[in-house]
Amino acid sequence: MYHTLLTSLDNGILTITINRPDKLNALNSQVMQELDQALTELLNQSEVRSVIITGSGSKSFVAGADIAEFVGLDTAQGMQLAQKGQTIFARIEQSPKPIIACVNGFALGGGCELAMSCHFRIASDNAKFGQPEVNLGLIPGYGGTQRLVQLIGKGRALELLMSGEMIDAQKAWQYGLVNAVVPPEELLAKATAILQTINSKAPLAVAKCIEAANAVFDETKNGYAVEVAAFGECFDTVDMKEGTSAFLEKRKPRFTGN
Secondary structure (H helix, E strand, O other): OOOOEEEEEEOOEEEEEEOOHHHOOOEOHHHHHHHHHHHHHHOOOOOOOEEEEEEOOOOEEEOOEOHHHHOOOOHHHHHHHHHHHHHHHHHHHOOOOOEEEEEOOEEEOHHHHHHHHOOEEEEEOOOEEEOHHHHHOOOOOOOHHHHHHHHHOHHHHHHHHHHOOOEEHHHHHHHOOOOEEEOHHHHHHHHHHHHHHHHOOOHHHHHHHHHHHHHOOOOOOOHHHHHHHHHHHHOOOHHHHHHHHHHHOOOOOOOOOO
16 A cells, blocks of 8 residues: 555554665655555544554664755745645644554654654664754754654753754653653553553543643643533543443443544
8 A cells, every 4th residue: 555654453553664674764755645645544444543653673763854855945845845744743743543653763853753743652772862954954844843842841952953962762751752661672562552551441532632732732722721622522422421330330431432
């Protein structure tokens, strides 16, 4: 189905693997197009409950954008490239189904931006994170300047953005950039275990959690108002009635996503 992606579905968890190991899984225009296509085609399938995004091989999650495609672009073309990347990564961030980045190795430039667009990140202990665009006379263009500040704070973010230096997985965990650090051979199992727990919850409530949390960083929305509306809407769901009944009856709920 795809030339640069591998996909597999197991027990409700869709794994999307960026498959350009000879290029350290760099994001070229074809990867971005196919990632956008996969989000459209696969997230709408009812059997998909949650998603893992990772990179092929043990060296790299995504080692950045394919710089060869930047040569010769002017201001308007550069802006168009950035806008396209931001639109695709915003679709990941706003997905009502949970998306975890499994960062195996380098997550640099566009790769770090892709990881940050996911709802959270699990890293192997050999992972490296960074936004080295200043070394090319550029800045991040796929949302990196915004999400890095949101995730680790302005001071730390500006240091990384302006120095172009990488941080290792342990420092990324200390900064709050990743949720957990595990040996490489345990990476997918860790993410799968987390998603199995999430998948056992009410899907509509999970989606509302994502929507309300995202509203914190949307200047066009009042996050508290989004929370109030989402809270109220949950009362009209079958899953809310099932969850409260199960709690009172001291049994496990059977959620259907309705």
